[in-house]
Amino acid sequence: MLLRKQLEFVFERSTIHQSAGRDVDLELKAREILYAVGAARLAGLVRVEWNPRLKTAAxxxxxxxxxxxxxxxxSDYGEIEIDRTLRHELxxxxxxxxxxxxxxxxxxxEWRSACLDLGIGDEVRCHNLPFPISVHAPRFFYKCPNCAREFPRVRRIKRAVACLTCCRAHNGGEFDARFRLKRVG
Ligand SMILES: [Zn+2]
Ligand SMILES: [Zn+2]
Incomplete structure (x- = not known):
């Protein structure tokens, strides 16, 4: 059986930048999104922050x-979920x-029409996180044998997963078994 190969990026942001406070990168992104839909004045004013006081609301x-x-x-849900929530709120x-x-x-x-413009016309969600938080607490920990970055995961990794950072640095971004993640703990 051929194992599907996959590269993973460690979500370092979750431990470093996403604890609290303004996020300059996301603000830039928000500005771009707003400019694109013709809300230039809003684009100049918008701010984006991480707020740990939010409990169940995304x-x-x-x-x-x-x-x-x-x-x-x-951040436990990945970049796609962050992007979608940002657009929902925008x-x-x-x-x-x-x-x-x-x-x-x-x-x-009005909100629905704005969602369409922002590329999330199928948005039906409320603001709550998709699942109870406890379900998504990482229980499996993996490590890149090369750079020693840790990859906490909610589920056991069943595929051949390699560290994207190292594959980029040493193998032109292609899968490299030398950087395959190893289970730890
Ligand atoms: Zn909403
Ligand atoms: Zn690595």
Whole structure:
């Protein structure tokens, strides 16, 4: 049987940058997204922060402050989930921005239309994290034999997974068995 090969990036951000405070990278990204949908003024004002006080909510949008707050636990779910939550919350800002002083429903027509513009037309979620947090606490720990980075995982890795950082540095980004992750602990 051929084992599917896969490269993984360690989510270092989760332990270093995503604990609390503003995230300059995500702010830049938010600005780009907002410019792209023609909300230039909003793009100039928006701020994005990680807020550990959020418990079950994945994110929050404060239209008055133009502030997006994200739950640091989101990083356990990976970049795709972070991106989606960012867009979900940006849709709230865009909807209120377009609505002006009008009072609009949080997940009403204006929000839905903003979601479409932001590339998440299928968004149905509420703000809660997709699963109870305890289910997603990592229980399996892997390590790159080369750089010793740790890869905490919720599930056991069944594929041949190698460290993307090392594969990039030493093998042109191709899978290299020398950097295959090893279970530890
Ligand atoms: Zn929402
Ligand atoms: Zn490595």
């Amino acid at each position: 994110g929050r949008a404060d239209s008055r402050e133009k502030l997006i707050s994200l739950n640091p636990r989101l 849709a709230h800002l865009v909807a209120q921005f377009r609505g002006g002083r009008r009072r609009i429903l949080p997940h009403g027509l």
